[in-house]
Amino acid sequence: MMQFTETLPSQQLHQTTKQPCQNFIPMNPNQTHRTRPWPGFPAPNNKALGTFGDANCMEQLLVRCANAIESNDATLSQQILWVLNNIAPSDGDSNQRLTCGFLRALIARAAKTGTCKMLTAALSNSNITIQTHKFSIIELASFVDLTPWHRFGFTAANAAILEAIEGYSTVHIVDLSLTHCMQIPTLIDAMAGKSDSPPLVKLTIAGATEDVPPMLDLSYDELGVKLVNFARSRNIILEFSVIPSTSSDGFSSLIEHLKIQTLAHEALIINCHMMLHYIPEEVTTPTTPFSFEDSTPRAIFLKQIRSLNPTLVVLVDEDADFTSTNLVCRLRSAFNYLWIPYDIVDTFLPKGSKQRQWYEADICWKIENVIAQEGSHRMERLEPRGRWVQRMRNTGFRGVGFGDDIVGEVKGMLDEHAAGWGLKKEEDDLVLTWKGHNVVFATAWVPANLI
Template identity: 55%
Template sequence: MEQLLAHCAHAIDTHDATLAQQLLWVLHNIAPPDGDSNQRLTAAFLRALVLRTSRSSSSPCAALAAALSYFNHDSPLTPLSLSPVSLAAFIDLTPWHRFGFSAANAAITDAADSFPVLHLVDLSTTYSMQLPTLIESLAARPECAPFLRVTVASPPESTSPPPTLDMPLEQLGVRLVNFARSRNVSMEFRVVPSTPADGFESLRLHQLVTDPAAEALVINCHMMLHCTPDESAPPPETAQQTAAPIMLSSLRTAAGFIRERVRI
């Protein structure tokens, strides 16, 4: 089944609709979503292939996705949506999230040292689930915790990797602010509509800090770059594929702007 999936992915990548349909027909019949562990895993990859194809804006991929939709008529591609408690439990069981949170929070608290304000721009894919442990870390500092200002990018749901959150980010922000208050950490939570399709250009990163000498700006991109193509990828066909270079360029521009403001 692994080899069939690899051949199927290659057929989709090369827009070979005939071969892709043949392989998908075989995979659909040998890997039911309610089978054993290997069959369920294969079925999940099969759904992912169809979903990836359906999100492409190129004509061959769109036509292929329409043809392949037959194989998911009994298993609609609905994203998994979790409550904050369930999402936190899911993330707690995921090693790369737990390690990433620990490493990132240590770097963030170090960056905030001696600054009265910590401005965290959260571009991560985990719906601010990293913040409770960060708040705990700031509250545990022997000196007074800095004022925590959080700006969260809110991309369209269609571009958000699963699982998704079953409540608005604004409502989650209210809960996080209350949690921070219970830990004697002052916090402000702001949601800004933005999208990785333009590298979060709409955030205008270089305008987020008003006083670089008093405010530490930290941009948290945990797992986000995994959702965008690499800079070394071939010339893109769609705007979505240019996200990584634009995003990295925005980060570098913001860093240079802040350094210049501090120097002046």
């Protein structure tokens, strides 16, 4: 009921290259250039738009605009935004749509901070509000199955979990997942098919209150009833618990619950799927070396998880760095990572489809959160794989590699999707790639004192 598999045709890859950005090039006075109006902004004094169609140039324009907004230079800001508005339509190619998302985020930032009154006026006159979709379970399951973005982590994690729980009669799974337990039905299916006497499964989730896409249109209690019924249909007893706990305080309520409820004889699995980067953490300046101090929220969370002596910890997340307090650093990092989902969507979803609108609205939400928000409102604080690996080692975990059987399962899953997806191993970890660029990593850990 909640598991969908869609085989997508291979697509011919197109090469994405970045060319040096050219300066503003004056146009021939006799040449006409059709421009789109920008609400509330007069046309800039510069006579021309020039040639700005490549990704590198768009990135440089966004950086210049961000610097102008941060320095409260309204004149320069509006001129660059006028150019961006004309070269980055919301219905253009993947680079244009990506740039449009950043353009909207910069306007939203200016409006929130009040640095440029003219930009605030533009916000009220422009249709830049992000309309994220609330999914039904069936919609979300189908949506997640469209690409390997989530399925990669599901497949690798489930295979590692099945190996770790062998011989246990009770399995306690703590599911910290961005996708609202969409991984669990496939895991239950695998458990049911692996043994004549599957274990009792205790599933605990954090009932987070943050509105982070993708969002679900039913409560976690209702979701729990559906999961329990699904497990029963596979002859597995599932106990479902929701603990009100959020990432903003490092899931402290969940940790306290686990300290009381976790039993010595059961396998404790901590499954972290694209959720830990919502625990607050940031780099103070671009030049400051990153620190893994014991007092940081993420370090505290991992230390508390380690104190529970879990059977296995699986950590899956996006391989990028959005932690800098410097706006331009975040913008560059996000721009050079988030082109990937825009490029991907062109291979399998037609323009105008509802799923494409939902997909790109979620990306725009992420862009706006990275660019327009600060403090506790800025939740998207991705860290690259290398940092998470070092965090886990510093906390007393050691990595366990993914065996050939698991690698084979992941490759089989990738074969169901469009060409362009790839898989590579980095030390003990698996990394999903798109056209050779790192997208998502999967790691598995056990307490370092376990042999």
